Amino acid sequence: MKKDELLKNEKVEKQLSPHPLSFMRYQSLSIFLVIWGVLVGWLINFSGYKDFFNNEWSVILVWGLVLLLVGIIASLVTIRWSIFFFYLGVLAGGVGLLLWQGWQNNVWIFIPFYTVAVSIIGFLIVEFYRRSHKYFITNLRIITQGGISTKRRMSVNYENISNISEKQGVLGQIFDFGTIIPISKSGLGLGDDQSLAAGGIAVGGDKSKLFGFFGGGQEVKTPKSRTYYELHGVYPFKNVRKLVSQLHHEGGTITPYQQEQVTFQKEQVDIQKQMRDLLKMQTEPKTEEEDEEEKD
Amino acid sequence: MEGSPIDIIVFAPLAPLLGVLLFWFIQLVFIESEKYFLSTIRPKHEPLCRFTNLLGIIFQTICHALGYTVTKSGVSEFYISVNYGRVAPKKEKKGIFEWISNAFLFIGPFFIPAFLLLVCLFFLMTSGFEITTPAQLLESKYTFAGQISTFGASLHAFAKGFFGFLFNIDLLHPGHFGFLLLLIFLGMGIRPSYIGEEKKEKVGMLYDLKNVWSLIKNKPLYVIILFLMAYVFFYISLFLNQNWYVGLFSILGWLSIISIISLIVADMILLLIKNTDEIPGFWKILPYITMPVSYILMRLLFIYFPTEYTNIVSILVMILSTMVVTYLLLRFKTNKFKTQLDIKSLKKKSKAETDEER
Numbered sequence: 001m002k003k004d005e006l007l008k009n010e011k012v013e014k015q016l017s018p019h020p021l022s023f024m025r026y027q028s029l030s031i032f033l034v035i036w037g038v039l040v041g042w043l044i045n046f047s048g049y050k051d052f053f054n055n056e057w058s059v060i061l062v063w064g065l066v067l068l069l070v071g072i073i074a075s076l077v078t079i080r081w082s083i084f085f086f087y088l089g090v091l092a093g094g095v096g097l098l099l100w101q102g103w104q105n106n107v108w109i110f111i112p113f114y115t116v117a118v119s120i121i122g123f124l125i126v127e128f129y130r131r132s133h134k135y136f137i138t139n140l141r142i143i144t145q146g147g148i149s150t151k152r153r154m155s156v157n158y159e160n161i162s163n164i165s166e167k168q169g170v171l172g173q174i175f176d177f178g179t180i181i182p183i184s185k186s187g188l189g190l191g192d193d194q195s196l197a198a199g200g201i202a203v204g205g206d207k208s209k210l211f212g213f214f215g216g217g218q219e220v221k222t223p224k225s226r227t228y229y230e231l232h233g234v235y236p237f238k239n240v241r242k243l244v245s246q247l248h249h250e251g252g253t254i255t256p257y258q259q260e261q262v263t264f265q266k267e268q269v270d271i272q273k274q275m276r277d278l279l280k281m282q283t284e285p286k287t288e289e290e291d292e293e294e295k296d
Numbered sequence: 297m298e299g300s301p302i303d304i305i306v307f308a309p310l311a312p313l314l315g316v317l318l319f320w321f322i323q324l325v326f327i328e329s330e331k332y333f334l335s336t337i338r339p340k341h342e343p344l345c346r347f348t349n350l351l352g353i354i355f356q357t358i359c360h361a362l363g364y365t366v367t368k369s370g371v372s373e374f375y376i377s378v379n380y381g382r383v384a385p386k387k388e389k390k391g392i393f394e395w396i397s398n399a400f401l402f403i404g405p406f407f408i409p410a411f412l413l414l415v416c417l418f419f420l421m422t423s424g425f426e427i428t429t430p431a432q433l434l435e436s437k438y439t440f441a442g443q444i445s446t447f448g449a450s451l452h453a454f455a456k457g458f459f460g461f462l463f464n465i466d467l468l469h470p471g472h473f474g475f476l477l478l479l480i481f482l483g484m485g486i487r488p489s490y491i492g493e494e495k496k497e498k499v500g501m502l503y504d505l506k507n508v509w510s511l512i513k514n515k516p517l518y519v520i521i522l523f524l525m526a527y528v529f530f531y532i533s534l535f536l537n538q539n540w541y542v543g544l545f546s547i548l549g550w551l552s553i554i555s556i557i558s559l560i561v562a563d564m565i566l567l568l569i570k571n572t573d574e575i576p577g578f579w580k581i582l583p584y585i586t587m588p589v590s591y592i593l594m595r596l597l598f599i600y601f602p603t604e605y606t607n608i609v610s611i612l613v614m615i616l617s618t619m620v621v622t623y624l625l626l627r628f629k630t631n632k633f634k635t636q637l638d639i640k641s642l643k644k645k646s647k648a649e650t651d652e653e654r
Contacts, residue, residue, distance in 0.1 A: 039470050046468070173378040174346045 001136050001143070009140075014243060016135040019177035022233020025078075026126045029086060032070060033119035040066075041112030056107040060098070063111050064091045090118050135231050137243060142182055146228030154229050159251045160184050165223030166241060178237035180244055181223045181230045191224025299439035309530040311443035312545030315451075319552035323406060324504065326559035327486065333566035340573050346378045351485030355405045357381035363400030367393035395511070395518050402507045409482040410551040413558065416475050417458070424457020426450065427543040438534050443542055450546040455553055462557070464607045467591055480565060483558030568622065574632060575625045583622045590617040 001012060021027070040063050044053040053059045071087030074080075094114050097103075103110050133146035142161075145153040161182045168178035183189035234240045299308075338345045354376055360383040361371050370386030385397070418425070427450040429437045436442040465472045512519050526541075533541040572580045594610035603609070626632045634642070 042468070042470055170350065170378075174350065175343045176346075 001134070006138065007140060011139045012136050013139055013247070014137040014240065016137070016231065016234045016240065018130050018133050018227070018233035019172075019175060019235040020127075020130065021171050021175055022177055022179075023126050023130050023227075024171055026129075027123065029074075029083060030119040030122035030126065033090070033115050033122065036063075036066065036070075037112045037115030037119065040115065044108050044111070053108070056104050059107050059111055060095060063115075064095070067091050090115075093118070133228060133232065135234065137231075137240070137247070139247065142231070142244070144229055144231065152226070152228045154188075156182050156184050156188065158248050160186075161248050163223075164244060164248055165189070167223075168237060172233070172237065175235070176237050177233045177235040178241070179230055179232050180234060180241060181225050182244070182248075183223060189223060189225050189230065190221050193220045193222045193224075298436040299442070303439045304534070307440040308438055308443045309527050309541065311440045312447040312542050312549075313526065315444060315447045316545050316548045316552065319549055319556070320406065323486075323552050323555045323559070326556055326563065330484070330559055330563055330566065333563060333570060337566060337570050337573065341569065344569075348484040350376075350378050351481065352405070353378075353381040355408050355485055356401065357383050359404030359408055360397065360401045362404065363397030366400065367396050369393060369397065392515075392518055395515050398511055402504070402511060406486065406555065407548070407551045409486045410554040410558070413475075413479060413482055413554050414547075414551060416478065417461070417554070420471060420475060421457050421461050424454045424460075426453050427539045427546050428453075429539070446539065446542045447546055447549060450542070451549045451553065454546075454550045458553065458557065463611060465611065466607050467611075468595060479558045480562055483555075483560075483562030486555050486559060568618070571622055571626060574630050575622075576629060579625050579629050582625060583618050586621045587614055587618050590614045 001015070006012070040059075043062075044050055044059050053062070067087045067090060068084070071084040075082075075084040094111065097114065098107065098110060129146075129148055132148050132151075133144075135145075136143040141155045141157045143153070143155040145151060162185045163183040165181040165183060166178060167181070172178045181189045231240065231244070334345055334348060357374065357376050360381075361374060364371050364383065364385045367389060369389045371383060372386040373382060373384035375382040389397075427446070429442065429446045430449050433442050433445050437446065465476060467473050467476065529544070530541045533539065568583060572583055575582075591610050591614040594613045595606070598606040598610065627635055631642070
């Protein structure tokens with residue numbers, strides 16, 4: 001962050017970026033590809049089942065089916081269809097390249113190498129994406145930014161933060177990184193978790209049919225944000241959490257203008273107190289001792 | 297059938313039990329050594345220590361939950377973190393049920409990881425699961441000596457098969473490689489004692505033994521019932537002329553052997569980490585590169601010169617080359633063996649440095 005981007009009297013307390021393992025959600029897609037690439041290479045070239053894969057299309061079929069199956073399972077578990085489409089893309093790309101280049105006779109070498117190569121590209125993309133994230137904790141606000149092609153940036157002042165949400169998974173607990181979501185008063189940092197249930201029934205023979213449908217839905221507000229709008233996978237988590245909590249608790253450092261206002265208000269209060277005392281002295285009746293002193 | 301009635305009725309059932317106890321004690325000693333290595337590398341490898349803690353805690357909490365499930369107490373709360381695990385029962389049960397759940401908690405973590413490895417071994421090992429009495433002891437099979445010999449013979453057969461498998465492990469076979477990783481990870485998890493951020497003196501081998509001893513001491517009646525059940529099981533096996541009794545304890549013995557081997561492998565890895573920590577800069581990575589490179593080179597070599605000892609020779613070369621590289625690095629890149637400066641000169645140098653600082 002450049003100096004001219006900082007506000008007057010603003011000081012950067014900590015500059016952070018996500019931990020290399022904090023994007024494991026995406027990295028695991030590539031890890032699976034590496035494992036499957038090696039496994040399929042062993043299966044079709046060295047294992048006891050290699051005779052089963054004499055035909056090149058049987059190799060492509062088994063390789064593609066496993067990819068799609070894992071994609072569907074992962075998509076259902078995480079409720080993210082992008083995983084399925086990613087693996088579908090890998091499959092389509094592989095088959096397309098194979099047919100385009102006419103490498104059908106080399107499928108036993110091509111498939112394992114292609115799978116591992118795609119996974120390496122996947123790792124690199126995730127790494128570039130991770131490195132695009134930068135977080136700045138200043139004495140006045142939290143600034144988050146990220147994105148490879150489209151740069152996204154957000155800053156939230158401490159006085160506008162209503163709550164701070166923290167999340168630390170198993171890997172985070174082991175490597176001491178975690179995610180901090182500042183929830184603003186306007187609701188930034190909050191998302192919805194939706195669960196839906198639906199069912200249908202059809203009764204009757206060939207001619208008459210009765211059809212009914214019922215369903216239901218539920219919505220829960222939960223701390224959720226994009227990785228470039230939160231402090232995603234920051235390390236060391238304990239220290240960052242302490243710093244953010246402390247700054248949030250203090251509501252940010254008082255600016256010089258605010259300091260002047262406070263001093264001015266204090267002076268005003270002092271003057272008013274003096275005036276009150278003077279008025280009191282004038283209005284209160286004099287005691288006997290005071291009268292005698294005056295006579296003397 | 298040979299053997300005196302007292303030997304058969306009173307002493308013979310104790311034989312496999314004592315055998316299992318012996319192996320369990322050896323297991324405890326190796327757990328202590330692993331604890332020592334982990335505590336020495338903790339400052340530089342906190343994540344690894346946290347990971348091993350997590351593994352240990354996972355097994356401990358699973359065993360605790362298993363104890364509550366077996367005793368039908370139910371599980372109302374199940375929480376696992378890197379620092380601690382918590383399991384709460386739905387119904388607080390006293391007496392024998394509480395005792396059984398505690399037994400699961402204290403003894404289970406020693407055997408559950410090994411049991412998982414045993415399940416894998418059933419699919420990977422071709423022999424070693426036989427429980428047979430040596431031919432010369434068939435007549436005195438149900439005596440103390442016969443029982444301990446049968447126990448020993450089954451352990452010998454298993455250890456032979458297991459070592460045969462380990463030394464012929466094909467690291468280019470995904471199943472074998474996965475098993476090795478599991479062996480190392482579970483070896484690091486067979487450790488109910490926690491390595492915390494702060495050293496806790498009371499957590500250790502003696503603490504574990506104290507827990508088990510208090511379990512026995514507090515409810516001696518339950519222990520007696522357990523012994524009686526073991527004796528009854530022995531008599532049933534005796535009347536039906538089956539190896540069931542010694543077979544049951546042999547399985548526990550196998551589990552102990554697996555635990556000990558996995559602890560030794562984990563200890564070797566930890567020892568390597570501890571030694572490479574002393575090597576400065578980039579050189580410390582060299583032993584870790586040597587390991588796969590030497591193995592793959594040997595395997596490639598054996599493609600052109602095939603022999604039946606391909607796997608074993610490749611593994612031995614891998615281990616030896618890693619050891620040699622580590623030794624050479626320690627010798628030439630550090631002063632661990634006092635080759636660069638002897639102790640007297642080292643003392644002088646450090647004294648001079650301290651004086652300079654003053």
